[in-house]
Amino acid sequence: MDFQQVFGKPPETQASAPGRVNLLGEHTDYNDGFVLPTAIPQSTTVELGFSSDGHHHFYSENLNEEVSILDNHTPSGFASYIFGCIEILQKAGHTIPSLSVYVKSSVPMGSGLSSSAALEVATLRGLRQLLKLPIDDVEIAQFAQQAEIQYAGVQCGIMDQMASSLADTEHILFLDTRTLERRVMPLPEKAEILVIDSGVPRTLATSGYNQRRAECEEAARSLGVKALRDITDVEVTEKLPEPLRRRARHVVTEDNRVLEVLQGVTSERFGELMNASHASLRDDYEVSVPALDTLVELLQKTPGVFGARLTGAGFGGASVALVAAGEARSIATHVLEQYKQAGYTGQILVPSLELSDAA
Ligand code: ADP
Numbered sequence: 001m002d003f004q005q006v007f008g009k010p011p012e013t014q015a016s017a018p019g020r021v022n023l024l025g026e027h028t029d030y031n032d033g034f035v036l037p038t039a040i041p042q043s044t045t046v047e048l049g050f051s052s053d054g055h056h057h058f059y060s061e062n063l064n065e066e067v068s069i070l071d072n073h074t075p076s077g078f079a080s081y082i083f084g085c086i087e088i089l090q091k092a093g094h095t096i097p098s099l100s101v102y103v104k105s106s107v108p109m110g111s112g113l114s115s116s117a118a119l120e121v122a123t124l125r126g127l128r129q130l131l132k133l134p135i136d137d138v139e140i141a142q143f144a145q146q147a148e149i150q151y152a153g154v155q156c157g158i159m160d161q162m163a164s165s166l167a168d169t170e171h172i173l174f175l176d177t178r179t180l181e182r183r184v185m186p187l188p189e190k191a192e193i194l195v196i197d198s199g200v201p202r203t204l205a206t207s208g209y210n211q212r213r214a215e216c217e218e219a220a221r222s223l224g225v226k227a228l229r230d231i232t233d234v235e236v237t238e239k240l241p242e243p244l245r246r247r248a249r250h251v252v253t254e255d256n257r258v259l260e261v262l263q264g265v266t267s268e269r270f271g272e273l274m275n276a277s278h279a280s281l282r283d284d285y286e287v288s289v290p291a292l293d294t295l296v297e298l299l300q301k302t303p304g305v306f307g308a309r310l311t312g313a314g315f316g317g318a319s320v321a322l323v324a325a326g327e328a329r330s331i332a333t334h335v336l337e338q339y340k341q342a343g344y345t346g347q348i349l350v351p352s353l354e355l356s357d358a359a
């Protein structure tokens with residue numbers, strides 16, 4: 001089913017936005033800290049047209065599902081992200097007519113590669129084009145975050161939406177999540193990105209995430225700062241009681257790792273910082289699981305890998321590695337074989353097998 005088949009006429013316009021993977025700076029965004037995401041090749045495309053019956057109609061090719069908004073109540077599921085974008089724009093004073101929206105995506109959903117931000121940013125880009133709205137890419141990210149918080153009910157930071165709106169696959173985006181100061185930097189030299197899903201679902205991710213957030217807020221309060229981002233000297237965290245000491249130590253050292261990259265580092269050093277990030281997430285922040293530790297260790301000891309760590313909130317989900325350019329596929333095959341022998345089934349997410357098959 002394409003747009004024409006679902007809605008009976010061709011679309012007026014279309015727009016796309018990529019998913020993202022965070023290379024360094026994990027669990028720092030809700031501490032006002034620093035992050036280093038990059039865009040992935042997979043993207044979401046939204047086709048838009050005007051609806052003639054006065055109601056919004058949204059269709060997802062991935063879910064093969066159509067949702068019509070008849071009473072202006074916030075829908076559940078995928079429609080809430082699109083409806084949220086429309087509502088947030090209206091609240092900001094823009095007039096949005098009734099729309100037909102068709103969504104298709106190559107970003108895996110719920111794997112930590114931010115299909116939700118890709119959907120929001122693609123929707124907002126499409127609306128900007130269709131209605132000639134005077135909004136810039138940073139505003140698109142901010143509207144997208146508000147849509148996700150207020151309409152999809154996810155208490156997310158700004159990283160995913162900024163990455164989807166501002167990053168590309170050839171660069172990494174340094175972002176200060178407090179000031180939104182940012183810098184676009186080239187990927188580390190002679191390197192490419194490998195993302196492997198651990199096959200372990202992110203159970204406990206929400207409760208664990210909320211608990212870590214609360215611990216960080218308590219640590220910041222005890223230290224008399226607005227957020228842990230305001231601590232630069234890790235010694236300062238020593239006076240906290242456990243487990244707050246370990247939690248704060250992760251955030252402070254992780255922020256410092258991102259800031260080191262900002263000074264300019266080799267691929268080897270970038271990899272070491274990723275390895276240190278994983279150890280910190282495992283031992284101090286305690287958000288890893290045995291499967292992710294196994295996968296990351298296998299990656300770290302494979303020739304051609306500069307460094308590897310878990311990416312996303314943890315408690316399952318994906319790993320990210322920086323590897324020698326051109327070697328991601330063969331490294332993945334080798335690592336997934338050993339991972340299988342350890343009793344787990346993983347899957348390569350980036351580079352995308354599907355996209356290259358289609359090309
Ligand atoms: P992630 O952003 O890591 O992929 P989330 O749980 O934040 O995981 O977002 C996934 C949700 O986003 C899906 O459950 C769905 O509601 C919505 N979504 C994203 N992409 C699509 C799509 N192409 N079609 C329908 N819904 C989508």
Ligand code: MG
Pocket residue numbers: 114115116117160
């Ligand atoms: Mg998401």
